[in-house]
Amino acid sequence: xxxxxxxxxxxxxxxxxxxxxxxxxxxxxxxxxxxxxxxxxxxxxxxxxxxxxxxxxxxxxxxxxxxxxxxxxxxxxxxxxxxxxxxxxxxxxxxxxxxxxxxxxxxxxxxxxxxxxxxxxxxxxxxxxxxxxxxxxxxxxxxxxxxxx
Numbered sequence: 001x002x003x004x005x006x007x008x009x010x011x012x013x014x015x016x017x018x019x020x021x022x023x024x025x026x027x028x029x030x031x032x033x034x035x036x037x038x039x040x041x042x043x044x045x046x047x048x049x050x051x052x053x054x055x056x057x058x059x060x061x062x063x064x065x066x067x068x069x070x071x072x073x074x075x076x077x078x079x080x081x082x083x084x085x086x087x088x089x090x091x092x093x094x095x096x097x098x099x100x101x102x103x104x105x106x107x108x109x110x111x112x113x114x115x116x117x118x119x120x121x122x123x124x125x126x127x128x129x130x131x132x133x134x135x136x137x138x139x140x141x142x143x144x145x146x147x148x149x
Contacts, residue, residue, distance in 0.1 A: 001041065003139055004068045005034060005132065007049040008056060008076030014101075021102050023128055030129055037133055041140065053082055060088040070095040070139030072132060079104070079114045089119035095142040097135035100125040 010017060015026030031047060038045040046068075048059045056078070063071060071094060078085050079100070089096055096119065103126025104111045117123045122138060124131040 001043040001069045001140060001143060002066070003043060003045045003136055004059075004063045004066070004071045005045060005047045005136075006056060006059060006071060006073040006075075007047070008074060008078050009051040010076055011074060012049050012051070021107075023101070025129060030132065033129060034132060034136075037136055041136070043136075043140075045136065053078055053084060057084055057088045060085070060092065063094075064092050068094060069143050070097070070136075072097050072099055072135040072139065073116070073120070074099045074101070074132075075116050079116050080110055081115060083115055086116045086119045089116060095139045096120040097138055098123040099131045099135050101128055101131065102126060 012027050014022055014030060015024055027049070034045050034047055050056050050059070056075070060071070071089070071092065073089070073096065075082060075085055075098070079098070098114065098117050098120045104114065105125065114123065121142060124135050127134065
């Protein structure tokens with residue numbers, strides 16, 4: 001199984017920015033969690049982070065050619081207004097889970113709307129970094145179900 005994890009703007013500042021919202025664990029901690037998950041699942045998990053919308057779109061398009069089995073995406077602030085990222089996600093027919101570390105529905109009004117979620121199979125919000133692991137499990141389950149049909 002090959003899974004792509006895409007992180008948008010400012011996710012590389014985990015542990016630095018707004019610790020009361022995003023926690024004190026840094027980005028390297030998240031990378032370690034994902035690396036261990038890949039070992040446990042005997043899967044390939046590639047992590048990509050960019051603060052640039054165009055780079056995120058380019059990586060999503062490359063995922064199509066790479067034939068990934070699923071995508072976990074935390075678009076960061078692009079969640080709320082990037083129709084271009086939504087369109088890129090819509091172009092790829094694999095399970096996709098949108099993840100948010102904080103509960104976006106308990107935050108500022110502008111953060112409570114996701115334009116990208118509709119292009120995803122599901123969304124996990126407010127469970128901290130564990131949301132990434134749950135999203136990977138969900139993709140594995142969806143992929144197994146699809147193969148079983």
